[in-house]
Amino acid sequence: xxxxxxxxxxxxxxxxxxxxxxxxxxxxxxxxxxxxxxxxxxxxxxxxxxxxxxxxxxxxxxxxxxxxxxxxxxxxxxxxxxxxxxxxxxxxxxxxxxxxxxxxxxxxxxxxxxxxxxxxxxxxxxxxxxxxxxxxxxxxxxxxxxxxxxxxxxxxxxxxxxxxxxxxxxxxxxxxxxxxxxxxxxxxxxxxxxxxxxxxxxxxxxxxxxxxxxxxxxxxxxxxxxxxxxxxxxxxxxxxxxxxxxxxxxxxxxxxxxxxxxxxxxxxxxxxxxxxxxxxxxxxxxxxxxxxxxxxxxxxxxxxxx
Numbered sequence: 001x002x003x004x005x006x007x008x009x010x011x012x013x014x015x016x017x018x019x020x021x022x023x024x025x026x027x028x029x030x031x032x033x034x035x036x037x038x039x040x041x042x043x044x045x046x047x048x049x050x051x052x053x054x055x056x057x058x059x060x061x062x063x064x065x066x067x068x069x070x071x072x073x074x075x076x077x078x079x080x081x082x083x084x085x086x087x088x089x090x091x092x093x094x095x096x097x098x099x100x101x102x103x104x105x106x107x108x109x110x111x112x113x114x115x116x117x118x119x120x121x122x123x124x125x126x127x128x129x130x131x132x133x134x135x136x137x138x139x140x141x142x143x144x145x146x147x148x149x150x151x152x153x154x155x156x157x158x159x160x161x162x163x164x165x166x167x168x169x170x171x172x173x174x175x176x177x178x179x180x181x182x183x184x185x186x187x188x189x190x191x192x193x194x195x196x197x198x199x200x201x202x203x204x205x206x207x208x209x210x211x212x213x214x215x216x217x218x219x220x221x222x223x224x225x226x227x228x229x230x231x232x233x234x235x236x237x238x239x240x241x242x243x244x245x246x247x248x249x250x251x252x253x254x255x256x257x258x259x260x261x262x263x264x265x266x267x268x269x270x271x272x273x274x275x276x277x278x279x280x281x282x283x284x285x286x287x288x289x290x291x292x293x294x295x296x297x298x299x300x301x302x303x304x305x306x
Contacts, residue, residue, distance in 0.1 A: 012039030012296055013295040014238060017282050018099055019043045021236045021302040025052075028096030031087070031228075032056040033080040033221065038066040039133050040099055041073065048072055055090060057083065057127040070097065079129065081217040084224040097234045100245050102218070103294065104128075104208070118200045121181040126208045136207050140183060141176045145169050155215070155243065164190045164203070205241070210273030218244060222251040226273060229305040238300045245281075252276055252303035274303035 012018075018040055022030065026049035030279035032041045033059035044054055045068065053072055058064070059079040067075045076086045080100070087095070114125055139151070148165035152158045164187055171177060171186035183193075184200065191199050209215060225235055239245040250259035255273030262271045281299035284293065289296050 005061065011292045011294075012037070012043075013101065013103065013288070013292065013298045014282060014300050015039060015043055017300055018101070018236055018238065019047065021277065021282075021300070022097040022099060022234050024048065025096055027051040027056070028091060029053045029094075031083070031095050031098045032060060033083070033100035034102065035063050035066070035075065036060075036101070037063070038068065040101060042068060044099070045070055045072060053092075055087060055092065055095075057086070058236045059151040061130060079217055080113055081224075083221055084123075084228055087228060093228070095228050095233060096230055098229060100221070100237045101236060103240045103298070107125040118180070118197065118204055121179055123179060123184060124177065124206075126211045128212045132211075134211055135305055136211055137176075137178065139207050139210055140168060141172050149205050151210045152203065154206075156211040157242070158199075158202055158206070185210065196265070215243060216245070218247055219257045222247060222257055226251065226255055226305075230306050233305045234277075235303045235305070236300065238298050240297045240299075248301050252301060272306055275306055277304055280300040 022044070024030065024044065024047040026047065028048070030044055030048070030053070032044065032054060035041055035056040038056075041054060041056045048054065053074070055074045055076060056067070057076045057078060057080045059077065061077065064075060064077055069072065073171075074090055076090075078080075078086055087093070114122070114127075124140055126136040127134070140146075143151075145162075145165045148168055149161045152161035152164050157288050158164060167187050167190050168177070168183075177186055187203065222237075229235060237248045239248050246259075247257050248255050251273045253259065253276070254261050255271075256262070264271050278301075283300070283302050284292075284295040284298055
């Protein structure tokens, strides 16, 4: 396993399990939906021959600095919701395998000015794509009470979502909430004692998911994965919270994000798109969690296109 010293940008979770699950053909075409520090991509490249190809996506400009000098890799600085279009632009219609690690990179959490972490004070930002117009500042200061309640209840799964939204709306009437510390102060009355970090992590997760439109992007991406995978191709996806995992389970079980079982018009039998590999998700062992606490909630699911 890679250590923090070997890759300070990001420690890839379940690295070997992810790459093994792809069952890489040395001459195949593969996609890494979330390049980040490049840990998964670099491991895939080790298994590819001269004719093999890897297309790696990441909307974060910082990730581009980690791309290896290798003519077998094509780096696409775009959100993975544009998967199909950018494959086509590179002359690719079908691929042999797709890997997606849906977690936020360690780098984004550790760079204070990006505004992802509750550990630092910084401007409210949280944009993965720093050219995006929507940041955490707009969400916190411009969304109405109803919108805020929805994102905290849906993306943060917070019981006091309404109270939280109300507190934010009241706090910003005097002046805009500009920084992380100002925001934490504004919602102090809603934050449970002795559970501050856990609660704030859920609040920040909800805002981050809204800023980056993470659920909509994932829905679009997973739908496109079904289209671009060859029969026999593997879809390998690692999620970190229940909302993502539900979408991944749905696409692998039914071939659609809604989880609706499709029936054959003539025979009335279920039409399967994927064969599930393993009855349960793969999770990190205690040793990996000890070395990388962010691996704790990871669930890796694998399916093969029929």
